[in-house]
Amino acid sequence: MAIARAKIKSVGAAQSPLLGAAMFTPAVLYILLLVAGPFFLAIFYAFSDARIGNTEMHYVGLENFRSILKSPSFRIAIRNSFIFTICSQIVVIVGANILAIALEKTFRGRGFIRFLILLPWVAPIALGAIGWKWILDSIYSVISWVLVALHFYKPFNAPMWLGEPHLAIASVLLVHSWRLMPFSTVILLAGRTAIPKDIPEAAAVDGAGFWRTQFQIIIPMMRPILSVAVLFGLIFTFTDMTVVYILTAGGPFDSTQTLPSLAFAMGIQGSDLAAGAAISLFLVPLLIIIAYFMLRVAHRAEVN
Amino acid sequence: MAVVETRSLTKVFKEGELGAVNSVNLETREGEFLVFLGPSGSGKTTLLRMIAGLETPTSGEILIGGRVVNELSPRDRRIAMVFQSYALYPHLSVYKNIAFPLKAQKVKKDLHKQKVEWAASLLGIGALLDRKPRELSGGERQRVALARAIVREPAVFLLDEPLSNLDAKLRASAREELERFHRRVGTTTIYVTHDQVEAMAMGDRVLVLNKGVVHQLATPTEVYDNPADTFVATFLGSPPMNLAELSDVIVGFRPEHFRPVSSVNGEAVAFRFKVENIEYLGSEWIVSGTPASGKLGGQKVFSRLNSAQDLSLGGTYDFAVPQRELKFFDRSTEKRVEPKVVSWQ
Numbered sequence: 111m112a113i114a115r116a117k118i119k120s121v122g123a124a125q126s127p128l129l130g131a132a133m134f135t136p137a138v139l140y141i142l143l144l145v146a147g148p149f150f151l152a153i154f155y156a157f158s159d160a161r162i163g164n165t166e167m168h169y170v171g172l173e174n175f176r177s178i179l180k181s182p183s184f185r186i187a188i189r190n191s192f193i194f195t196i197c198s199q200i201v202v203i204v205g206a207n208i209l210a211i212a213l214e215k216t217f218r219g220r221g222f223i224r225f226l227i228l229l230p231w232v233a234p235i236a237l238g239a240i241g242w243k244w245i246l247d248s249i250y251s252v253i254s255w256v257l258v259a260l261h262f263y264k265p266f267n268a269p270m271w272l273g274e275p276h277l278a279i280a281s282v283l284l285v286h287s288w289r290l291m292p293f294s295t296v297i298l299l300a301g302r303t304a305i306p307k308d309i310p311e312a313a314a315v316d317g318a319g320f321w322r323t324q325f326q327i328i329i330p331m332m333r334p335i336l337s338v339a340v341l342f343g344l345i346f347t348f349t350d351m352t353v354v355y356i357l358t359a360g361g362p363f364d365s366t367q368t369l370p371s372l373a374f375a376m377g378i379q380g381s382d383l384a385a386g387a388a389i390s391l392f393l394v395p396l397l398i399i400i401a402y403f404m405l406r407v408a409h410r411a412e413v414n
Numbered sequence: 415m416a417v418v419e420t421r422s423l424t425k426v427f428k429e430g431e432l433g434a435v436n437s438v439n440l441e442t443r444e445g446e447f448l449v450f451l452g453p454s455g456s457g458k459t460t461l462l463r464m465i466a467g468l469e470t471p472t473s474g475e476i477l478i479g480g481r482v483v484n485e486l487s488p489r490d491r492r493i494a495m496v497f498q499s500y501a502l503y504p505h506l507s508v509y510k511n512i513a514f515p516l517k518a519q520k521v522k523k524d525l526h527k528q529k530v531e532w533a534a535s536l537l538g539i540g541a542l543l544d545r546k547p548r549e550l551s552g553g554e555r556q557r558v559a560l561a562r563a564i565v566r567e568p569a570v571f572l573l574d575e576p577l578s579n580l581d582a583k584l585r586a587s588a589r590e591e592l593e594r595f596h597r598r599v600g601t602t603t604i605y606v607t608h609d610q611v612e613a614m615a616m617g618d619r620v621l622v623l624n625k626g627v628v629h630q631l632a633t634p635t636e637v638y639d640n641p642a643d644t645f646v647a648t649f650l651g652s653p654p655m656n657l658a659e660l661s662d663v664i665v666g667f668r669p670e671h672f673r674p675v676s677s678v679n680g681e682a683v684a685f686r687f688k689v690e691n692i693e694y695l696g697s698e699w700i701v702s703g704t705p706a707s708g709k710l711g712g713q714k715v716f717s718r719l720n721s722a723q724d725l726s727l728g729g730t731y732d733f734a735v736p737q738r739e740l741k742f743f744d745r746s747t748e749k750r751v752e753p754k755v756v757s758w759q
Contacts, residue, residue, distance in 0.1 A: 308497045313518070331503075
């Protein structure tokens with residue numbers, strides 16, 4: 111038996127360089143073709159005057175960046191990217207914590223409620239966003255209809271959810287939060303169930319009430335998993351353009367543009383590939399910072 | 415006035431099922447070390463958790479300091495509990511762990527340092543205050559858990575198998591330390607364990623539980639020498655008490671009283687004893703075998719001897735039990751009854 115096992119081992123060892131490479135290749139190809147390639151292409155375009163439908167291309171130095179930085183739409187897009195990302199994370203973390211606390215308790219129909227809460231995450235983002243587009247529509251909005259029916263507004267005078275800059279920003283924020291909530295809830299729920307029951311019980315015996323137990327014991331203990339939820343949430347929101355694109359397409363008057371949606375609008379729809387590429391490069395510094403923290407969390411998890 | 419008292423305390427987890435704790439009445443004495451002893455699933459931890467307020471009783475009353483506390487949350491019961499896992503807060507330093515109950519119970523801030531240092535010095539962990547729990551050994555963690563419990567000066571200590579996570583060697587010294595600690599602070603303590611050695615060594619009194627029912631509440635000597643029923647008789651002692659059914663009673667005797675006839679004085683019951691197994695345990699020998707004839711014929715009986723060097727496997731010897739060491743139990747209720755004259759043949 112021992113001999114047979116040793117043999118298998120040696121065969122495995124002889125094969126492993128090839129086998130390892132074979133297993134590794136798809137991942138490397140994927141990263142090279144779909145991540146590294148476009149990334150370097152974007153850097154290349156950002157210093158050129160590439161346009162869709164034009165085969166000629168010239169090096170223009172920092173010209174694209176200079177003109178972008180002057181554009182008011184770009185400044186709004188930067189601001190919005192941060193507002194959407196940070197505010198939706200705050201809403202999501204608070205909401206997900208509340209949901210996780212509620213779902214931790216056993217009650218009838220908990221499985222069904224969990225399923226319902228997970229639904230926004232499972233459904234394709236475009237479908238969800240289209241649903242919200244109808245809910246927030248200027249004429250057919252159910253929210254407006256309810257508000258009118260409750261006599262908060264006169265008919266035809268209800269707010270234009272996606273038509274007024276501030277309301278549009280709030281609407282996009284809401285949809286982003288709705289979209290991310292299930293993901294964070296599931297992660298936090300897992301984090302909570304991983305805490306031994308003894309700990310909150312010890313806190314109760316020690317005299318801590320609900321809030322003290324949550325804020326001084328449970329949530330600090332969940333810090334690693336909480337940072338995973340936040341970091342993923344930051345990336346999802348910061349790089350997402352589907353929600354903005356479907357709800358407002360960046361409007362009204364570019365008031366809801368974000369970096370990705372503006373890059374798409376300029377680069378693809380506006381045919382100015384170089385400008386689009388330059389805008390998208392502004393995502394990189396923040397993503398590098400987030401990636402650094404993610405690696406640190408992963409490293410800590412490994413060490414512990 | 416008893417520090418802790420329970421009146422027909424019952425806990426049923428699933429309706430229609432037998433209770434985990436059934437109608438338990440007990441009263442602690444001021445400053446005593448009371449041990450809840452029972453096999454796993456006997457309800458001892460559930461009983462402790464009800465006293466702590468972590469479990470709601472199905473019926474019955476819990477009194478602490480003469481006041482019914484059924485409706486009070488754990489924080490309002492003036493208790494401290496040490497969990498089996500110690501349940502230290504992993505993200506807080508030892509100092510902050512010990513200070514947590516003070517913070518939670520809104521003790522004045524300027525008293526914290528003094529109280530934490532007092533508790534830490536009582537347990538000899540003054541040098542560990544800056545460490546995190548994961549940097550501590552099992553024994554140190556246990557001491558931190560005890561310090562966290564003592565710091566608020568509770569009316570009663572509840573300890574849930576605090577030694578079971580320590581290795582055997584450490585357990586003996588931790589046990590001694592715990593006893594010394596209890597003598598020093600003198601706080602009424604309830605201690606849950608399934609280990610009869612711990613119960614006998616530490617308890618002022620022992621409450622023997624099985625299937626949620628109290629079988630006996632008495633001093634360790636009383637529980638060992640005069641067990642209230644056959645469960646207590648066989649749960650305590652290793653090997654357990656030998657039991658034999660004789661006509662209408664069950665007769666029991668401890669292995670250490672079943673000896674070669676030459677070393678038994680006075681009135682005694684004698685058997686021909688066939689030795690089938692001999693175990694050498696260093697300070698003593700455990701001999702098992704079967705009496706060759708009479709009502710006990712064929713039944714396995716244990717003997718505990720200081721020396722079994724004269725005995726050999728397969729040999730048959732004359733053994734005897736002094737009459738006064740025989741315990742009698744009712745055959746149907748299995749409860750202790752007065753000594754009777756019985757026929758062994």
